Amino acid sequence: xTTQPIATPRIPGPAAxxxxxxxxxxxxxxxxxxxxxxxxxASAPSPFYPVLAQRLGFDAIVIxxxxxxxAGALLLTLLTAGSLSDHVGRRPVIAAGLTLLAxxxxxxxxAGSVLLLVLAxxxxxxxxxxxxxxxxxxxxxxxxxxxPGAASLWNALSPGIGLAAGALIAALALDATPEALPxxxxxxAAVYVALAAxxxxxxxxxxxxxxxxxxxxxxxxxxxxxxxxxWRAAPxxxxxxxxxxxxxxxxxxxxxxxxxxxxxxxxxLAVALLAGVGAVTAFAIRRRxxxxxxxxxxxxxxxxxxxxxxxxxxxxxxxxxxxxAVTGMGFGTAFFGVVGSLAPRIPATQRAxxxxxxxxxxxxxxxxPxxxxxxxxxxxxxxxxCVGYGVVVIALSVIALVLRxxxxx
Numbered sequence: 001x002t003t004q005p006i007a008t009p010r011i012p013g014p015a016a017x018x019x020x021x022x023x024x025x026x027x028x029x030x031x032x033x034x035x036x037x038x039x040x041x042a043s044a045p046s047p048f049y050p051v052l053a054q055r056l057g058f059d060a061i062v063i064x065x066x067x068x069x070x071a072g073a074l075l076l077t078l079l080t081a082g083s084l085s086d087h088v089g090r091r092p093v094i095a096a097g098l099t100l101l102a103x104x105x106x107x108x109x110x111a112g113s114v115l116l117l118v119l120a121x122x123x124x125x126x127x128x129x130x131x132x133x134x135x136x137x138x139x140x141x142x143x144x145x146x147x148p149g150a151a152s153l154w155n156a157l158s159p160g161i162g163l164a165a166g167a168l169i170a171a172l173a174l175d176a177t178p179e180a181l182p183x184x185x186x187x188x189a190a191v192y193v194a195l196a197a198x199x200x201x202x203x204x205x206x207x208x209x210x211x212x213x214x215x216x217x218x219x220x221x222x223x224x225x226x227x228x229x230x231w232r233a234a235p236x237x238x239x240x241x242x243x244x245x246x247x248x249x250x251x252x253x254x255x256x257x258x259x260x261x262x263x264x265x266x267x268x269l270a271v272a273l274l275a276g277v278g279a280v281t282a283f284a285i286r287r288r289x290x291x292x293x294x295x296x297x298x299x300x301x302x303x304x305x306x307x308x309x310x311x312x313x314x315x316x317x318x319x320x321x322x323x324x325a326v327t328g329m330g331f332g333t334a335f336f337g338v339v340g341s342l343a344p345r346i347p348a349t350q351r352a353x354x355x356x357x358x359x360x361x362x363x364x365x366x367x368x369p370x371x372x373x374x375x376x377x378x379x380x381x382x383x384x385x386c387v388g389y390g391v392v393v394i395a396l397s398v399i400a401l402v403l404r405x406x407x408x409x
Contacts, residue, residue, distance in 0.1 A: 027202025028142040032154045034098065034195045035135040038128060039162025041105060041188050042070075043275070044170040045121075046248045047268040048181065050256055051174065056114055060253060060382070064374025066114075067249040070121040070128075071367025077129025078360045084130070090138045091199050097130035098196035102189040109185030136355040140343065141205035152343045153286050155355075156336035157279045160328075163244070164276030171268020221353050226345045230358070232407065233338040236298050236400035237358070238365040239393050240334045243301065243327060245370035246389055247271050250382070257382055259317040266317060273324040278332020285333060290341035294404045297334030302397035304330055309390045312383065330397070335362070 049063045084093050100123055107120035136155050143151035173180040222230050252267035261267055281300075285293055304327030311319035339358075346354045369392070373385045 035158040036162040040166030043163040043166035060377040073125025100127035102192040105189035133356040160279030167271035174264035239396035241365040245366040249370040274328040277328035282336040293337030298401040301330030
C-alpha cells in the first residue's frame with residue numbers, strides 16, 4: 001500500500017452549486033435518508049444472531065466470524081473502491097451499492113444455512129464499502145452553503161440513527177412474529193431498490209473523468225493537511241467503533257447470557273440505546289467546538305464502559321441499559337467531533353478518498369476486536385471477555401481524552 005494520493009477529478013463544492021434547486025435539496029435529503037437506512041440494515045441482523053445460532057447450531061465463534069466477513073468485505077472494498085465515486089460519479093456507485101445491498105437482504109431473509117448467512121454478509125460488506133464514502137461525499141457536495149456544518153452533522157448522526165432503528169425494529173419483530181426474518185429483510189430489500197432508482201433524480205456532483213482504474217488499488221491516502229489531526233483522532237475513533245462492534249456482534253448474547261434478558265426487545269434495546277442516545281447527544285451539542293465535543297465523547301466512553309462493567313458484575317440488566325446509554329453519549333459524540341474537526345479541512349478533490357480512510361480505521365476497530373472477542377469466549381467465557389474488552393476501551397478513551405486536552409484547538 002502507498003500513502004500517496006492518486007490523481008482525482010475536480011468535484012464542485014457546495015459553493016459551486018450556485019442555485020439550490022429542488023433537485024439539489026432533494027439529493028441532500030435522499031443521501032441522508034439512504035445513509036440511515038443502510039446503517040439500519042447493518043444492525044438489523046444483531047438481534048437475530050442468538051436465534052440463528054440456536055436454529056442452525058453454531059456458537060459465539062461463528063457469530064463473530066459472520067460479523068468478521070461483513071467487516072472484512074467492507075474494508076477490502078473501501079481499500080480498493082473507496083474513492084471510485086470521485087471518478088465515475090456518485091450516482092452510479094450509490095445505485096450499484098444499493099442494488100447489492102438489496103440482494104444481501106434477500107439472502108439474509110432466507111438464510112437457512114451458515115453458508116447463506118456468510119454470503120449475505122459478504123455482499124452487504126461490499127455494498128457498504130461502496131456506499132459509505134460515496135454517501136459521505138454526496139452529503140458534503142450537496143450541503144446548503146448557508147449551513148456549512150450540516151454535512152458534518154448528518155455524516156456523524158446518520159450511523160447512530162440507522163444502527164438504533166435497525167436493531168430496535170428487528171428486536172420488536174422477533175418478539176411479535178415467528179416469521180421475523182423475511183418480515184424484516186424483504187421489505188428492506190425493496191426499499192434499497194427504490195432508493196437506487198431515486199438516486200438518479202438527484203444531481204451528479206462528481207463528473208466522469210479519467211483515473212477510475214488507477215483508483216482501484218490498495219492504498220491509504222490521507223490528505224497532508226489533515227494527516228497529523230487524523231492520527232491524533234485515531235484513539236477516539238478506535239475506542240468508539242470497537243464498542244459498537246462488541247454491541248453489534250455479541251451484545252444480544254451478553255444481555256441474554258450474562259444478564260438474563262430473554263425478551264428480544266432487551267437485546268435490541270442495548271444496541272438502540274448505544275447508537276440512538278449517541279445520535280441525540282451529538283445533535284444536542286452540535287454547536288460546541290469540535291475539540292470540546294471530542295473531550296466530552298471520550299470521557300463519556302470511559303465512564304459508560306466502566307459503568308457497564310460494574311453492571312455486569314452486579315448482574316443488573318437495568319444498570320447495564322443505563323450504562324449503555326452513557327456509553328452511547330460517547331459513541332456518538334467522539335466520532336462526531338472527529339468528523340467535525342477533519343471535514344472542513346479535506347480538499348474537495350479528495351473527499352471520498354479521505355472518508356474511505358476514516359471509515360477504514362473505524363471498521364478495522366469495529367470488526368477486528370469483536371472477532372478476537374468471539375475466539376476468546378470459548379477459552380475464558382463471555383464475562384471475562386467483556387471485562388478485558390472494557391479495560392482496553394477505557395484505556396483508549398483516556399489516551400484520546402489526554403491528547404485532545406493537551407491540544408489547544
